[in-house]
Amino acid sequence: MALKEVELLVNGERRQIAAEGDTPLLYALRNDLKYNGAKFGCGLAQCGACTVLIDGQPVRSCVTPIAGLAGRQITTLEGLGTREKPHPVQRAFIELQAAQCGYCSNGMIMATVALLAANPKPGDAEIRSALEGHLCRCGTHLRIIRAVRRAATLLAQEKQS
Amino acid sequence: MTMSLSRRDFLKAGAGLIVEFQLAPYAYSQTPQTGAPPARPIDAWLAIDAEGQVTVFCGKVELGTGIETAMAQLVAEELDVAFPSVHLVMGDTARSVNQGPTVGSKTLQQGGPQLRRAAAEARLTLLAMAAEKLAVAAEQLRVADGVVSAPNGSQVSYAQLVGGKRFARTVGDTARLKSPADFRIVGREQARVDIPGKVTGSHNYLHDFRLAGMLHGRVIRPNAIGAKLKAVDEASVNSLPGNVRVVVKGNFVGVVAEREEQAIAAAAALKIVWTPPASGLPAMSELEATMRRTSAETQQMTAAGDVDAALKSAARTLTASYRTPYQSHGSIGPSCAVAEVKDGRLTVWSATQGSWMLAGNLATLLGLPPAAVRVIWMEGSGCYGHNGADDVAADAALLSQALSRPVRVQWMRSDEHGWDPKGPAMIVDLRGGLAADQRIVAWDYQVITPTHSSRPAGGAGGNLLAGLLQGMAPRLAMTGGNRNAPTNYQIPNHRVTVHWLKESVLRASALRGLGAPQNTFANESFIDELAAAAGADPIAFRLKHLAGDSRAIDLLAKVREISGWTPRPSPSTSPRKVSGPVLRGRGVAFARYENEFASAAVVVEVAVDRKSGMISVPKVHVAHDCGLIVNPDGLKNQIEGNIIQTLSRALKEQVTFDRNGVTSVDWVSYPILRFSEIPEDINIALLNHPEDVMYGAGEATAVTVFAAVANALFDATGVRLRSVPFTAADVLRELAHRKA
Numbered sequence: 032m033a034l035k036e037v038e039l040l041v042n043g044e045r046r047q048i049a050a051e052g053d054t055p056l057l058y059a060l061r062n063d064l065k066y067n068g069a070k071f072g073c074g075l076a077q078c079g080a081c082t083v084l085i086d087g088q089p090v091r092s093c094v095t096p097i098a099g100l101a102g103r104q105i106t107t108l109e110g111l112g113t114r115e116k117p118h119p120v121q122r123a124f125i126e127l128q129a130a131q132c133g134y135c136s137n138g139m140i141m142a143t144v145a146l147l148a149a150n151p152k153p154g155d156a157e158i159r160s161a162l163e164g165h166l167c168r169c170g171t172h173l174r175i176i177r178a179v180r181r182a183a184t185l186l187a188q189e190k191q192s
Numbered sequence: 193m194t195m196s197l198s199r200r201d202f203l204k205a206g207a208g209l210i211v212e213f214q215l216a217p218y219a220y221s222q223t224p225q226t227g228a229p230p231a232r233p234i235d236a237w238l239a240i241d242a243e244g245q246v247t248v249f250c251g252k253v254e255l256g257t258g259i260e261t262a263m264a265q266l267v268a269e270e271l272d273v274a275f276p277s278v279h280l281v282m283g284d285t286a287r288s289v290n291q292g293p294t295v296g297s298k299t300l301q302q303g304g305p306q307l308r309r310a311a312a313e314a315r316l317t318l319l320a321m322a323a324e325k326l327a328v329a330a331e332q333l334r335v336a337d338g339v340v341s342a343p344n345g346s347q348v349s350y351a352q353l354v355g356g357k358r359f360a361r362t363v364g365d366t367a368r369l370k371s372p373a374d375f376r377i378v379g380r381e382q383a384r385v386d387i388p389g390k391v392t393g394s395h396n397y398l399h400d401f402r403l404a405g406m407l408h409g410r411v412i413r414p415n416a417i418g419a420k421l422k423a424v425d426e427a428s429v430n431s432l433p434g435n436v437r438v439v440v441k442g443n444f445v446g447v448v449a450e451r452e453e454q455a456i457a458a459a460a461a462l463k464i465v466w467t468p469p470a471s472g473l474p475a476m477s478e479l480e481a482t483m484r485r486t487s488a489e490t491q492q493m494t495a496a497g498d499v500d501a502a503l504k505s506a507a508r509t510l511t512a513s514y515r516t517p518y519q520s521h522g523s524i525g526p527s528c529a530v531a532e533v534k535d536g537r538l539t540v541w542s543a544t545q546g547s548w549m550l551a552g553n554l555a556t557l558l559g560l561p562p563a564a565v566r567v568i569w570m571e572g573s574g575c576y577g578h579n580g581a582d583d584v585a586a587d588a589a590l591l592s593q594a595l596s597r598p599v600r601v602q603w604m605r606s607d608e609h610g611w612d613p614k615g616p617a618m619i620v621d622l623r624g625g626l627a628a629d630q631r632i633v634a635w636d637y638q639v640i641t642p643t644h645s646s647r648p649a650g651g652a653g654g655n656l657l658a659g660l661l662q663g664m665a666p667r668l669a670m671t672g673g674n675r676n677a678p679t680n681y682q683i684p685n686h687r688v689t690v691h692w693l694k695e696s697v698l699r700a701s702a703l704r705g706l707g708a709p710q711n712t713f714a715n716e717s718f719i720d721e722l723a724a725a726a727g728a729d730p731i732a733f734r735l736k737h738l739a740g741d742s743r744a745i746d747l748l749a750k751v752r753e754i755s756g757w758t759p760r761p762s763p764s765t766s767p768r769k770v771s772g773p774v775l776r777g778r779g780v781a782f783a784r785y786e787n788e789f790a791s792a793a794v795v796v797e798v799a800v801d802r803k804s805g806m807i808s809v810p811k812v813h814v815a816h817d818c819g820l821i822v823n824p825d826g827l828k829n830q831i832e833g834n835i836i837q838t839l840s841r842a843l844k845e846q847v848t849f850d851r852n853g854v855t856s857v858d859w860v861s862y863p864i865l866r867f868s869e870i871p872e873d874i875n876i877a878l879l880n881h882p883e884d885v886m887y888g889a890g891e892a893t894a895v896t897v898f899a900a901v902a903n904a905l906f907d908a909t910g911v912r913l914r915s916v917p918f919t920a921a922d923v924l925r926e927l928a929h930r931k932a
């Protein structure tokens with residue numbers, strides 16, 4: 032059975048993939064486009080590991096079908112920055128050593144980018160509530176909270192300069 | 193302690209699983225237990241290339257705890273090279289040295305000294321080569337960052353000496369290890385090597401590994417534990433897209449398809465008829481009664497004095513029972529594996545903790561000679577014990593063998609929560625006696641536990657779920673349930689008895705600390721109960737029974753200091769605190785892992801909402817001693833993780849099941865701690881002992897948490913909770929009970 036071509040706009044590039052329209056975005060990103068940043072954690076919208084940004088909003092790609100995403104801006108972890116040139120939020124996570132296994136890091140970072148875009152100076156409670164739906168089993172939560180605060184500072188500095 | 197060597201035949205475990213138990217723990221006996229490495233060529237341990245980059249063929253693997261960084265620090269230190277030039281090849285049966293499985297906080301403790309010694313021997317060899325080359329006595333040479341210098345200024349680099357060539361020398365015991373006073377890398381903060389890749393999407397996770405021509409597989413488990421396959425209707429998936437294929441072996445059923453979402457759809461659509469097992473699981477409410485009824489092998493672990501006489505003549509005696517439930521690993525990424533069977537050989541990419549053991553069991557499962565199996569470890573989601581990593585490797589291997597194509601199997605969330613081997617439920621019965629001088633004179637400890645390991649071992653196909661489903665027998669050693677059953681306190685008359693259950697309601701295996709958190713829950717709660725009975729401050733009471741144990745005394749003194757502990761008996765009697773809407777308390781617990789390794793003293797602060805019973809933990813204080821510290825920030829990261837994960841187990845976690853199997857199969861039915869529930873602060877004091885060896889720090893702190901929380905709850909409310917998890921409902925019930 033021939034699969035339909037679907038066009039996705041990922042990290043600023045137009046990409047064609049051949050898949051059914053009800054394919055969850057997560058599998059298209061990972062298997063077709065080799066963007067491995069978003070992770071499969073539950074497939075049930077319960078853990079946040081698969082989070083990507085769609086038009087700047089955090090979305091759970093494990094339950095988001097690719098049909099209907101034409102023209103929408105999809106941003107993955109790789110679209111933020113690289114090892115050599117990390118995004119300020121990624122830099123903050125490195126500086127604060129805010130990971131153990133790192134399997135949850137994608138979701139934590141994508142949620143932080145969205146949070147800081149909406150609220151550049153979040154308080155502790157606001158950070159916790161923005162990350163409430165993101166699970167971490169290694170227990171790096173306190174480092175993540177510190178990293179979010181540090182990222183807020185880095186982003187503010189970036190804006191000033 | 194001696195254990196009976198007798199083998200027990202055909203004991204029934206779970207519903208319908210035939211299990212052969214053996215009481216002597218054979219597992220890992222082949223593992224070197226000391227710092228002495230097996231006699232091997234230096235080349236087996238490490239290589240230096242023409243650019244001076246050092247590759248270490250490490251048998252231990254990164255489970256998320258930061259050991260890749262710490263192990264590289266050890267090698268860079270002893271070899272005298274720059275830290276960034278050291279790279280680890282971990283857990284590849286074809287390339288790495290078999291250092292035993294990565295378990296039990298033994299990575300730095302057992303694997304670390306082996307790497308240090310190999311690196312020191314390599315350095316000594318390089319110095320001899322340099323001495324010859326530079327025509328200077330080796331004693332006069334200095335090394336920095338892989339460059340050897342003579343007093344006259346002449347230099348030669350490691351790369352020039354051996355780059356790309358072999359050392360051709362066996363690791364002996366000639367080289368002297370560096371004295372801690374000379375450390376430049378060990379003991380200093382070192383940013384973890386894996387984090388930049390992990391936060392930018394470029395880390396090589398197993399879950400991201402793909403082979404050309406690879407198919408996607410999913411498994412379909414029986415609808416009840418012990419159910420037998422009656423019929424599979426392959427036609428039910430024939431018309432689905434993706435060239436779906438069905439593989440059936442005994443009660444093992446899998447599907448493969450070209451695309452991942454197609455395999456998921458096929459697994460959901462496949463029509464299967466199962467024959468229910470003759471008898472189901474016991475009702476959950478019957479768990480304790482079932483365990484108490486189950487036949488057991490009894491082991492006397494320690495005994496001193498005359499416990500019965502001392503209990504009889506004690507001024508005061510106490511009795512208590514403590515219960516802990518089945519708990520799950522809950523790795524955020526369900527287990528995954530990629531397997532390729534080709535030309536009679538199997539290669540598996542796996543996040544296993546024991547590549548060599550897994551290879552042996554896979555060989556049996558697939559009917560291949562052990563030498564035809566290669567396991568290549570890759571990092572997976574965080575691993576806190578024996579989760580589904582080995583089982584999914586077996587699933588992928590079977591599917592690849594059946595289809596002669598590379599297959600990737602990604603477990604779904606319900607596979608991991610439903611079928612990962614569980615940390616087993618335990619029951620502890622304790623009796624204790626206080627003398628007139630308020631010292632403990634008698635301690636009678638009885639623990640009821642199944643084994644805490646069903647890891648791949650001994651080549652038994654049944655130590656893999658897919659093997660069990662094909663009727664293969666597992667080989668299990670009784671282990672882990674007795675961990676930290678004895679205490680480190682001085683009690684003249686004491687007895688520790690372990691009742692090893694011959695069956696476990698759910699398939700059980702190692703979860704962080706094995707039985708140590710549960711045993712310490714009982715021990716450290718009970719000593720608190722005795723302290724309360726004696727009207728003594730809980731820390732002072734413990735110190736009274738630790739005379740001469742200076743490391744333990746230091747830890748308790750340190751945690752008392754950093755937590756601002758006011759000496760007084762529990763429960764709190766401050767009227768201000770008792771009249772308000774929130775009850776506040778603090779609790780302490782101390783443990784030394786396996787009674788001899790890393791130790792932690794922990795103070796937990798709790799707040800309990802009197803109306804709702806809601807428990808929160810605003811602050812935790814930890815004093816930690818793991819001997820020589822390698823990477824202080826990496827260690828703190830571990831300690832924080834130990835606290836948070838075990839708080840989650842203490843406050844929320846319990847595997848639920850019905851007569852068919854596990855019913856807590858996602859994050860709604862098996863909730864874990866969320867951001868809003870995380871303490872405001874975890875306050876850590878590291879007590880470094882550079883004069884001592886390194887003790888692994890993966891579990892020591894976790895071990896203390898159940899008890900510290902229970903003790904804090906008692907301090908806050910006056911009610912004593914003896915069953916994990918501690919819930920708001922428990923608090924309300926006990927508070928009401930106390931009023932009545």
Ligand code: FES
Binds near residue numbers: 071074091
């Ligand atoms: S994988 Fe999407 S929320 Fe868990």
Ligand code: FES
Binds near residue numbers: 130171256524
């Ligand atoms: S760092 Fe492992 S799950 Fe968060």
